[in-house]
């Protein structure tokens with residue numbers, strides 16, 4: 001049997017037959033058949049499963065110009081935060097997890113230059129900050145190295161200039177003697 005993609009998606013997301021039928025304006029019996037064909041167990045009765053922290057995050061962000069996102073939810077001191085299962089979590093941490101698929105090392109903080117940005121992918125953790133610092137150190141060393149190279153070139157140039165002067169002196173001495 002042919003199963004509509006949107007029906008399959010809603011069933012896999014854990015919605016009941018009634019919800020799918022209502023949401024997509026399809027026959028409830030057809031939804032039940034699709035469920036059987038896909039071997040998805042019936043939606044359990046009882047309370048809705050609790051929203052994940054990522055769901056809560058999605059409900060509290062608004063895109064801004066420049067590809068950033070601002071937080072419309074609770075702010076703890078200056079940090080966008082959300083409460084999930086009784087625990088307060090930084091929205092930066094959730095954004096970091098969404099972008100990187102892992103927990104940050106230490107604190108996740110915006111690294112895009114926009115204060116309070118919660119756009120996933122715009123945060124650095126301690127490991128990222130260490131890497132950025134190491135990179136900056138390499139750049140500084142390189143610039144210092146270039147300065148040294150420039151000074152060496154300058155010394156070379158001065159030496160060449162002095163040698164030329166000496167050659168001229170010798171030449172003039174040959175021609176004019178010491179009186180020139």
Ligand SMILES: [Zn+2]
Nearest residue numbers: 068112117122
């Ligand atoms: Zn940003």
